[in-house]
Amino acid sequence: MKIYDMDKKCYVEIAKVDNPISKVEQLSHALYCYENEIFDIIYDKAQPALKAHVESFGESFLKQDEMQFLYFTSGTTGTPTGVYKTKQNSKKQAWALIDTLPKDMKFNRIVTTVPFVHIYGVDIGGVVPSELDIDVWVKENFIPEELAREAEVEGTLVVTTPLFIKALNRIKKNTKFSGSYFLTSTAPLSPEDAKEFRESYDSSVMQLFASTETGIMAYKVDDETILRAYDCVEIGESDNMLNISSPFVAEKVLNDTIKKVKLPFQTEDIVEMLSEHEFKLLGRSSNLAKVAGKRISTIQIESIVESLDDVECALVKVRKDEKALRDEVLDIYIESSRVIKQKELKEALKKVFGSMHIVFKLHNDMIITKSSVGKKIGFKEKN
Numbered sequence: 001m002k003i004y005d006m007d008k009k010c011y012v013e014i015a016k017v018d019n020p021i022s023k024v025e026q027l028s029h030a031l032y033c034y035e036n037e038i039f040d041i042i043y044d045k046a047q048p049a050l051k052a053h054v055e056s057f058g059e060s061f062l063k064q065d066e067m068q069f070l071y072f073t074s075g076t077t078g079t080p081t082g083v084y085k086t087k088q089n090s091k092k093q094a095w096a097l098i099d100t101l102p103k104d105m106k107f108n109r110i111v112t113t114v115p116f117v118h119i120y121g122v123d124i125g126g127v128v129p130s131e132l133d134i135d136v137w138v139k140e141n142f143i144p145e146e147l148a149r150e151a152e153v154e155g156t157l158v159v160t161t162p163l164f165i166k167a168l169n170r171i172k173k174n175t176k177f178s179g180s181y182f183l184t185s186t187a188p189l190s191p192e193d194a195k196e197f198r199e200s201y202d203s204s205v206m207q208l209f210a211s212t213e214t215g216i217m218a219y220k221v222d223d224e225t226i227l228r229a230y231d232c233v234e235i236g237e238s239d240n241m242l243n244i245s246s247p248f249v250a251e252k253v254l255n256d257t258i259k260k261v262k263l264p265f266q267t268e269d270i271v272e273m274l275s276e277h278e279f280k281l282l283g284r285s286s287n288l289a290k291v292a293g294k295r296i297s298t299i300q301i302e303s304i305v306e307s308l309d310d311v312e313c314a315l316v317k318v319r320k321d322e323k324a325l326r327d328e329v330l331d332i333y334i335e336s337s338r339v340i341k342q343k344e345l346k347e348a349l350k351k352v353f354g355s356m357h358i359v360f361k362l363h364n365d366m367i368i369t370k371s372s373v374g375k376k377i378g379f380k381e382k383n
Contacts, residue, residue: 215248
């Protein structure tokens, strides 16, 4: 395989890079380490707090025999976790994913919009093309129109995020991507958005359900609502939360100390088990509200808010209201070009939940901040 630098319009070597900064450098260095079985620590060095946290351990402490990569989570929901992966974790995962791609399509290259500072970028955007021995095309910053042009090229596998799928829906290019296929990260993509993309561009999008600790767990295509576990992934549940056993799960994790991971690995994902290989994702344990004795996913609420005209993005937080003796209150932070009124949202919620009384507080004039793979990680007030 080769790396094509779309900005410089040339191929670059897979080589060791000291302090890789650009996407091309990050990918080149990660693949060099992968091919030569050299241990490397991968995280977003542009985050000062995360960089200081990683460096506080010392590289000699972090290096572990027989480990390929040490990924650090961003720490947006707590202290960053270090996650150790072997080469076999990544290699077996790549082939499990490849086996679920359409059998009637031959891919000649991968185009990726994501950076290579996390497991999604490296394992899916780097290791998969390495195992397929096809070129990977990289650009520092994509705009939707550029991605649309690349997707028109037959035999292209696009590794991207739900943000780009939604953006392509909005620009409504008069073209088709029927010879290409899209992969998106774990960040949610609504069935409505996936269906619109399929109908607009005659191309499918596979949504990967994964985490840094577990690797890929399951997938769904287009507007499907049921997640299917990969063949070698065993799924179960404990207190309605998903647990996983698979060859992709991290060998070790680092919090204050380095610990071996025991299987099955317990996630915080609330699920409805449908069979030994299928389940519905209801939400993270931290992203579920109890209303009238029922569990309501904040992701579902966010999708309803985002369906309103002029709303760019919404983030819902669950807050206990002990004084009012209620179940929970939803704080809804909205990024929009206009002020969203309480009455308008109540009517939208009523269409979905009927007469269920949902207590919420609106916060307009916000900017929703996102990670490099499109996950909503916080909010701030507009200036």
